[in-house]
Amino acid sequence: MRRLLILLAALAGLCGQPAFAWGEYGHRTVAAIAMANISPATRARIRTLLRAEPQLGTPDCPVRSLEDAAVWPDCLRGESWRWAYTFPWHYQNEPVCADFDIKRNCANGNCVTPQIERNRRILATPGLPVGERLMALAFLAHFVGDVHQPLHVGENEDLGGNKVGASYGIAPGRNLHAIWDGALAERAISSAEPPLARRYSPAERAELATGTIEDWARESWQMSRDFLYPTAFGGKVPCGDRNPAAIVWTDEAITAALPLIDRRMEQAGLRLARMLDETLG
Template identity: 60%
Template sequence: MGNRTIRDYAAGIVGAILLALVALLPSQALAWGEYGHRTTAEIALANVKPETRAAIARLLRHEREIGTPDCDLKSLPDAAVWPDCVRREGWRWGYTAAWHYQTAPVCEPYNVRTNCSGGNCVSAQIERNLRIVADESLPGNVRLEALAFLVHFVGDIHMPLHSGDKDDRGGNDNVTAYGIVPGRNLHSIWDSALAERAISSADPPLVRRYSPAERAAIATGGPEDWGRESWQTARDFVYPNAFDVAPCDGDLPDEAALTQEDIVAAIPVSQGRVQQAGLRMARLLDEAFAPGPLAVEERRR
């Protein structure tokens, strides 16, 4: 068997495995699904200061006061998925739906104020909820609810298609067929199948204690920077990877053939965004729970 034949055979096996993995995953309409969001929280929890971890545990004691018995809020990973869970009760939490994203056209200059009327967007809600968490004068249940929104939205803003859009609601429209994952839209692929594959295949594991140098290099910027990064990733990688054309050269095709090579190329991009979300979340939590009124005043500026 020649080298090319062996490579083709191996590629076929990998493609079949990826297809099987994707077929087993449920369709997700929410960023990163439960696994991705829990992973970002686990990364954060492994990298916060001990004092921050203790402060989080104290806030979690207020779970019953939140009044969402069908949506657990017993741990930071629970908190990371809680905002998606409560959205099922639209009569009570429907007003939060626009807080999870901030899609901006990838073929226009990025502006953090785009699609953020009245602060109803993910970047503004990260800032708002960070301020609430940091304010020790507020009741514990109010701060716990804000903590859940904060950790969830830090995850959301790092998912490229929650910031970048090409007239398709961030990959939710007009992408109806894929080579190895037929019937799934682009947003769904990045939410669930790709994120889960990226997390489970990471070596070393994404959930670990990072060195001070790693944290300093990765845990940078703020919500505006993170949204811009996601928007740029959507423009420069996600859309070209899926359609084999630059999104700003014209209309996208109605369908795309997302090959196994495309999936493999996307895995490190997805891994990087999950890693960044977790370590940046850790930094924000350390800031929010820093002792003394000075920390609160810093967040109010």
């Protein structure tokens, strides 16, 4: 009975939540881009914060690097009884069939955009306990990645594509959200030339490390509205209609999506680097 109750609690914690954004590979890539583009002073302060890892009390979810920190908030799903209150912070439901309104669908700050700013402020406050600031660093690194995943912002009453069954080319048995988090993101990262995790030029950083948190969320919503949903649903978003039970993300769609995903990864990593330099540097 005890094991059943634990299982039910875990399922309850996951109910209604989107899948992990970008998956571990994607989040580590965003953090690696950031680490390659921050200042030496910022890098040194991050390493100092990482020494407080034991204070997190999460031995099953180690945080020994910024890359570890960027996947830590997803690792916490293994202890939903302790961390379930953080799960709504990973996304922000903005219907692609309505106007973008960053405040409309975020009750009491429990969504990704205000949590980016909240954790930035915690990280920027030297007088707070170092363990609390390390936790804020991990949430910040993760949520900047999350807000750049289109289906963690733009959605069509389908839990960000989680309710839409999907085949990835000829591989069945997935859903639309999982395709973007997993196989598609992994292919985009692994096939990128030059590699995404590298030192970018000043001109590249000036082009990509732009905008506000609201701008980042709006970009994801627009990508969902203008590319992702029309591509999935045969050229248009089924506004007012019932979503198809299943779709096929074709080889042509895979090819078209790869450069868009690479750009979102680059933007996320360089914007995170800029934010960390402004906050810690």
